[in-house]
Amino acid sequence: MDSFRMEKINFNYKESGFAIKNFSFQLNRGEIVGLVGENGAGKSTLLNLIAGLEKNESGAFFIDDREITIDDRKNKISYLPTNFELYEYLSLYENLFFICNIRHLNFTMEYLQNLLQDIDLWEKRNDSVNSLSTGLKQKFYFLIATLHQPEFLMIDEPFTGLDPKQTLIFQEKIFDFAKKGGCVLFSSHILDFVANLCKKVILIKEGLKIEEIHEKETSKVQNYLENYFKNV
Numbered sequence: 001m002d003s004f005r006m007e008k009i010n011f012n013y014k015e016s017g018f019a020i021k022n023f024s025f026q027l028n029r030g031e032i033v034g035l036v037g038e039n040g041a042g043k044s045t046l047l048n049l050i051a052g053l054e055k056n057e058s059g060a061f062f063i064d065d066r067e068i069t070i071d072d073r074k075n076k077i078s079y080l081p082t083n084f085e086l087y088e089y090l091s092l093y094e095n096l097f098f099i100c101n102i103r104h105l106n107f108t109m110e111y112l113q114n115l116l117q118d119i120d121l122w123e124k125r126n127d128s129v130n131s132l133s134t135g136l137k138q139k140f141y142f143l144i145a146t147l148h149q150p151e152f153l154m155i156d157e158p159f160t161g162l163d164p165k166q167t168l169i170f171q172e173k174i175f176d177f178a179k180k181g182g183c184v185l186f187s188s189h190i191l192d193f194v195a196n197l198c199k200k201v202i203l204i205k206e207g208l209k210i211e212e213i214h215e216k217e218t219s220k221v222q223n224y225l226e227n228y229f230k231n232v
Helices: 043-051 070-076 092-102 109-118 134-145 164-179 191-197 218-231
Strands: 003-012 019-028 032-036 058-063 077-080 152-156 183-188 200-205 208-214
Touching (some): 019 058, 019 183, 019 208, 032 043, 032 164, 032 191, 043 077, 043 152, 043 183, 058 070, 077 134, 092 109, 092 134, 134 164, 164 183, 191 218
Parallel strands (some): 032 183, 032 200
Antiparallel strands (some): 003 019, 003 058, 200 208
């Protein structure tokens, strides 16, 4: 099974003194993995390092035991951050064409139409991104993040601002991505979402990996996390 691994990654914000310290873990294809910690624990920093938006001071990244560069990660890994931005005043179609051009993706009009129909945004194809509700934007952002068919997908706080129906739809998108052989790593502090989606959870505190939880039953994951955060 294809895997992504980060090994002994270190990074330091010199201004604040906050650091990611000796962080290691592995993600396998088909997994949905939760990255859990309090605000300021280092979740977003860790995702930025994996995506190549921050440069680690030491350590290395691997896919199938082959060390990879930032360029490799851009092709194999996609990142949907909390503050994801597109050209808000361009239409959905215009944004799709732009992403296809810069990634050299030769998709047909019919293929793009099917993608928009699949997320119920075909009727809004000529609307600006700025005109969409939070939930519709999140669905479109997910489409953009997976347009180049990455093997690994990272999402920072995916359910922020979504209503219950939108949350269920987005969870299904995450499940579908994993079922097709992709791997999802998402950060969250909402424990029931983590428990419902993940069989593997990585706990982070002050830039350190505290524990990695593997459970077959989601109820055990949630109970463990609730007890953990009651006592930290």
